[in-house]
Amino acid sequence: MVRVTYKKLFMGALAALGLVAGMTASAQEGDMSREAIAERLKPVGQLCLQGDECGAAAVAQASPSGGGQSGEDVYTSVCAACHATGAAGAPVRGEAADWTSRLEKGMDTLYDHAINGFNAMPAKGGNPNLTDREVKDAVNYLTEPVRGEDVAIDTGDSEGEAAPAAQAGAAPAEGEQQVAAASGGASDIDGAAIYGQICMACHDTGAAGAPKLGDDTAWAPRLEKGMETLYDHAINGFNAMPPKGGNPGLSDAEVQAAVDHLVSSVQ
Template identity: 60%
Template sequence: MKSSKRILGCLAILGLVTTTAYAQEDEDRAAIAERLAPVGELCVQGEDCGTAAAANSGTQTASAEGPDGAGIYNSVCMACHETGAAGAPVRGNEDAWSSRTEQGFATLLDHAINGYNAMPARGGNPNLSDEEMHAAVAYLVEPVMDVPAAAGTEDAEASGDSTATTDTSSDDAASEASATESATAGIDGEAIYNGICMACHDTGAAGAPKKGDAAAWGPRLDKGIETLYDHAINGFNAMPAKGGNPSLSDDEVKAAVDHLVSSVE
């Protein structure tokens, strides 16, 4: 009888030790899995991704001071912009960003909101607002360029000299427009349009806005002529860079764009 009790006691102790060992092993596996979890997911144009984080975007990124650009970047953008995946320029790499920052912050923000090359619109998270995108892009590019305030911020901080600031901006815009007109003077934009652009913009192929269609061009003109120039020169969605003719100069492309939009201005 005493032997039986000893055997039962040993079996009970062995069972307890085995259970504890398995529990510790499960904890170790969970810890390893957490350490190996990816910091983000690669999302490219055309994929349905980023929506998993959408439910949390409002609570994680909002604060009394506005959207948390760093938080949005870390949850949506860093998978590509920390690694260079899909050709994305790495944050803080001035050489990679130099040609992009020359286009201006407004163009970079437009690309982030609407998508550009392999980068999906809003980083693949359609629930992000324009204000949140501004904050994320600002955080991304702040190491390599001066970032303007978000829309509305300057109005809230402006005082009695706001009119003077507006007048200066208008003068700058007029100077840029004058410089562009000088550069494209003498270039037959209509001929370039007829030779390259009309195949899509006269027919609406691939979703291209038709020449003369004011309703289709309205939201595009709101982005400004410089953004339209950039899209035509560098490509946008289904439209190839320089209409598929890389031998065209930037000024020739601008002349063609001028002819195209003149039908709705």
């Protein structure tokens, strides 16, 4: 008969208790480790598709006018490339001397130039997806360091956003573009006006090797390639010239009209 002393029973109970406690602690530690790892691997952002509710509150607070990107965000992503460096003659943010003559024209003029394009600056900085409101907020941010406190600005407090089709410079519907192209619609478009807004920055000065308006010598080898080639280069881009002069909102027919105006000066 095996005799078991109380001492051995006590020691066995302690050992079993220690084993159970160790396993419990290990399991808890494992759970905590998994949670910690999951927390460290959690993405910093979240993909939010149009129509989803995720991030809606943050978007609504982004712009002081109540929607879309803030003026600073638009400036950073679209405008800073030129307005932080002075590229293509753009007035630099914070440089009072650059802005004096421009501010004298009034904020409405600056808004119009930014939305519809002016000289070397394409409409909406080359991003047609921006709303007029977002562009105006970007102009407000851009001029803030040099704008007097007495200058009235458009903050959108009492303005409704115009429907895209009614906005100035809205691109024609796809069907209209096809009809215009098929009928040589460029003849009904003011190519000189488009040239004055988009093309003249390079083609009046010869910047980046662009053939100047009226320069027979510069245009001679280009005309030999034919008008279809010139249209293609203007629409799709060629060498230093961006597609559609940097304004993707232009229709092909409008670009062709601008090319016709350029070519007419040497024929």
